[in-house]
Amino acid sequence: MSLLEIRGLRVTYGRGPSAVPAVRGVDLTLAAGTTLGIAGESGCGKSTLALALLRLLPSSARLAGTVLLDGEDVLGMRWGRLRTVRWAGASIVFQGAMHSLNAVHRIGDQIAEPLLVHRRETAAGARRRAAELLEQVGLPASRAGAYPHELSGGQRQRVMIAMALACAPRLIVADEPTTALDVMIQAQILRLIERLVAEQGIGLVLISHDLAVLADTCDRLAVMYAGRVVEEGPARTVYDAAAHPYGRALSAAFPRVGDPASRRAPRGLPGDPPDPAALPDGCTFHPRCPVALAGCAEEDQPLRAAGPGAHLAACVHVAGAPVDGPAGGRP
Amino acid sequence: MTGAYAEGAAGPRKTEASGPLLAATGLRVTFPGRRGGPEVRAVDGVELAIGTGEIVALVGESGCGKSTLARALLGLLTPSAGSVAFAGEPLAYRARALRAYRRRVQLVLQDPSGSLNPRHTVYDAVAEGLRVHGVPGGRDERTAVARALARAGLRPPERFFGRYPHELSGGQRQRVVIAGALVLEPELIVADEPVASLDASVRGEILALLLRLRDELGLAALVVTHDLGLAWNIADRVAVMYLGRIVETGTVEEVLSAPRHPYTRALLSVLPGGGAEPVVLTGEPPDPARVPDGCRFHVRCPVLASGEAERAGVADACRTRDPAVLPAHGRDAACHWAAAAGREPDGRDGG
Numbered sequence: 007m008s009l010l011e012i013r014g015l016r017v018t019y020g021r022g023p024s025a026v027p028a029v030r031g032v033d034l035t036l037a038a039g040t041t042l043g044i045a046g047e048s049g050c051g052k053s054t055l056a057l058a059l060l061r062l063l064p065s066s067a068r069l070a071g072t073v074l075l076d077g078e079d080v081l082g083m084r085w086g087r088l089r090t091v092r093w094a095g096a097s098i099v100f101q102g103a104m105h106s107l108n109a110v111h112r113i114g115d116q117i118a119e120p121l122l123v124h125r126r127e128t129a130a131g132a133r134r135r136a137a138e139l140l141e142q143v144g145l146p147a148s149r150a151g152a153y154p155h156e157l158s159g160g161q162r163q164r165v166m167i168a169m170a171l172a173c174a175p176r177l178i179v180a181d182e183p184t185t186a187l188d189v190m191i192q193a194q195i196l197r198l199i200e201r202l203v204a205e206q207g208i209g210l211v212l213i214s215h216d217l218a219v220l221a222d223t224c225d226r227l228a229v230m231y232a233g234r235v236v237e238e239g240p241a242r243t244v245y246d247a248a249a250h251p252y253g254r255a256l257s258a259a260f261p262r263v264g265d266p267a268s269r270r271a272p273r274g275l276p277g278d279p280p281d282p283a284a285l286p287d288g289c290t291f292h293p294r295c296p297v298a299l300a301g302c303a304e305e306d307q308p309l310r311a312a313g314p315g316a317h318l319a320a321c322v323h324v325a326g327a328p329v330d331g332p333a334g335g336r337p
Numbered sequence: 338m339t340g341a342y343a344e345g346a347a348g349p350r351k352t353e354a355s356g357p358l359l360a361a362t363g364l365r366v367t368f369p370g371r372r373g374g375p376e377v378r379a380v381d382g383v384e385l386a387i388g389t390g391e392i393v394a395l396v397g398e399s400g401c402g403k404s405t406l407a408r409a410l411l412g413l414l415t416p417s418a419g420s421v422a423f424a425g426e427p428l429a430y431r432a433r434a435l436r437a438y439r440r441r442v443q444l445v446l447q448d449p450s451g452s453l454n455p456r457h458t459v460y461d462a463v464a465e466g467l468r469v470h471g472v473p474g475g476r477d478e479r480t481a482v483a484r485a486l487a488r489a490g491l492r493p494p495e496r497f498f499g500r501y502p503h504e505l506s507g508g509q510r511q512r513v514v515i516a517g518a519l520v521l522e523p524e525l526i527v528a529d530e531p532v533a534s535l536d537a538s539v540r541g542e543i544l545a546l547l548l549r550l551r552d553e554l555g556l557a558a559l560v561v562t563h564d565l566g567l568a569w570n571i572a573d574r575v576a577v578m579y580l581g582r583i584v585e586t587g588t589v590e591e592v593l594s595a596p597r598h599p600y601t602r603a604l605l606s607v608l609p610g611g612g613a614e615p616v617v618l619t620g621e622p623p624d625p626a627r628v629p630d631g632c633r634f635h636v637r638c639p640v641l642a643s644g645e646a647e648r649a650g651v652a653d654a655c656r657t658r659d660p661a662v663l664p665a666h667g668r669d670a671a672c673h674w675a676a677a678a679g680r681e682p683d684g685r686d687g688g
Contacts, residue, residue: 047538160621188398219610223609261569262611272545274537274539275541275542278509
C-alpha cells in the first residue's frame with residue numbers, strides 16, 4: 007500500500023457561477039521513503055493541493071475525491087482524528103519561515119509545543135527532544151533559547167523542518183521550502199531534507215516552481231498547469247526529456263550554465279498562465295502552445311503513456327494509450 | 338522631446354570611442370557599527386567598469402554588498418572612499434548634478450508590485466520620470482510614453498495607458514517598470530534582481546527583452562543578481578562578489594565555464610540540475626563588520642580546508658595576506674591558490 011494516494015482530487019473556491027476551480031482532478035501516489043516533486047507556476051494549484059492534503063484550506067474551499075494516508079481517507083476524517091494525523095501522521099513546511107514562526111516565542115519552545123500537545127510529553131522530555139531535533143537539522147542545541155529574529159533565513163528554515171519532524175510523521179509536505187534562500191543555503195537545506203528522508207523513511211511531497219531543484223531532489227516529478235497534472239514521470243526524465251510542450255518550455259526556462267544552447271538565449275513562453283476563473287476551452291495550454299492543433303481548442307487530453315518508468319503526459323502529440331486513475335507503478 | 342534612439346536603428350549606439358561608460362575606482366562604502374561595534378565594510382575596495390552597450394552581471398549571495406555597490410554606482414550613497422565616474426566624468430554629489438546623472442542611468446527594481454503605485458495608471462507610472470525631470474507634458478509626453486511601453490514589449494501601448502497595476506500580470510508589471518526606466522532614454526540601466534519574483538516562463542521573456550534593448554538601442558546594463566543562470570543567459574562579463582570585494586571577474590564564458598576562485602567553483606557546483614558533485618560550503622557568509630584577516634574567504638574555503646592550499650605552499654598567505662583588489666578589466670581571481678596554480682600549467686586539476 008502506498009503511503010499517500012490521491013485520487014480525483016478537486017478543490018473549488020466559492021460557489022455558483024463565480025466558483026473558481028483551483029485543482030481539477032489530480033491523481034498521484036507516493037511510497038514511503040521516496041520523494042515526489044510537484045512543479046508549476048503561480049496559480050497552477052500546487053499550493054492549494056498541498057493544503058488540501060491536510061485539509062488546511064479556508065472554509066470557502068470545497069473538496070472532492072479521496073486522499074488516502076496509509077489507507078485512511080483524510081477528506082472523510084472526523085475533526086479529532088484529523089488533529090491527531092496533522093503533526094503525527096503528516097506535517098507541512100511552509101514557504102517563508104519568517105512568517106510561519108511566532109516572533110515572540112523562543113524557537114526551542116515552538117519546537118516543543120507539538121510534543122506537549124500531541125504526544126503528552128513532560129516539559130523536560132519535550133525540551134530534551136527539541137534539543138535533539140535542533141542537532142538533527144544542524145543547529146546547535148544551545149540555540150533553543152533564541153528568538154526567530156536572531157536567526158538567519160536558512161536557520162529559520164531549519165527550525166521549521168525541526169518542527170515538522172517533531173512528532174516523527176510518516177509524510178512531510180514542503181511547499182517552496184528554499185525559495186527565498188541563497189543558492190548555497192538552499193543546497194544545505196536540500197541536503198538536509200534528502201538525508202532525513204533517507205534516514206527516517208519519510209515520504210516527502212516537495213512543491214516548487216523550480217524544476218531544476220525538483221529534478222535534483224525528487225524520485226518522481228509531476229508538472230501542474232491550470233489545476234491539473236499535465237506531465238508525470240521519473241524526475242530526471244521529465245526535466246531532461248519532457249513530453250508535454252509545457253513541460254518542455256518550463257524545463258528550457260531554467261538555463262543550464264555551461265550549455266552553449268542557453269548562452270545569450272534566455273527562453274520563456276509567451277503569454278501568461280491562465281486565470282483559474284476563466285480557463286480556456288479544450289486543452290488549457292493551447293493558447294500558449296507552440297505545437298497546438300486545431301482540435302486542441304475544443305478537446306482536452308487525458309494523461310497518456312509517454313515512455314518507460316510510468317512517464318505520462320496529457321498532450322495530443324503523445325501517442326500512448328490514455329491512463330485511467332493514478333499512475334501508481336514505481337519505475 | 339527628441340529621441341536619442343532613432344526608431345528601428347540598428348546596432349549599438351556609441352557615446353564614446355574609448356573608456357568605460359561607468360567606472361568605480363577603489364570604491365568603499367562603510368556604515369557605522371551597531372552599538373559602537375566595528376564599522377561595517379559593505380563595499381570594501383571595488384574596481385568595476387561597464388562599457389557602452391555591455392551587460393555586466395554582479396553576482397553574489399545576500400549580504401555580500403552587491404546592492405550597496407549598485408546604490409553607490411547610482412549616486413544614491415556617497416562612498417567613504419574611491420570614486421564613481423560616468424563617461425569619464427567623476428560623479429558630483431550635488432542635487433542638480435545627481436539629477437542629471439540619474440536621467441542617464443536608471444534603476445530597475447525587483448518586485449514590480451512593490452515599486453508601482455497601485456493608484457497610478459500605467460501611463461502615470463511611466464510618465465513620472467519625465468515629469469520629475471521637467472519634460473513638458475502634452476503630445477510629446479504621450480509619444481514618449483507610448484514609445485517606452487512599446488519598447489518594453491507592451492503593444493499596442495495605448496491599450497495599456499489607463500490600466501492599473503492590479504489589472505496586469507507579474508510579467509506585464511515588470512515591463513511597466515522597465516518602460517518607466519526607458520522613457521528617459523538612459524544609456525545604462527542598473528537592474529537589481531529584475532526577474533527574481535517572476536515565474537520561470539515569464540523570466541525568460543523579460544531577460545530576452547533586456548538583451549533586445551541592448552542589441553537595438555545599445556543600452557548597457559548592470560544586473561545585480563544571485564542567479565548564475567541569469568548571467569549565463571544574458572551577460573557579457575561577470576563579477577563575483579564576496580563580503581564586499583569582487584573575488585573573480587572575466588567574461589561569462591571564462592568565469593562560469595572555467596572558474597578559478599574556490600568560492601565561484603562552490604557556487605557553480607550547487608546549481609540545481611547540474612549533476613556535478615556539489616561542494617556545499619558550511620555556515621553562512623560572515624558578517625561584514627568582522628571581515629576575516631588574510632583572504633576574506635579563508636575561513637570557509639574548501640581548498641584550504643582540504644589541505645590543497647598547504648600542498649601548493651600558500652596556506653600561510655591564505656590566512657594572513659589579503660589578496661590584491663582585482664582590476665576592473667580582464668580575467669582574474671583574488672585567490673593565492675589560483676595564482677600559485679596558474680604558475681604551474683597543470684596545477685589546477687586538484688580542487
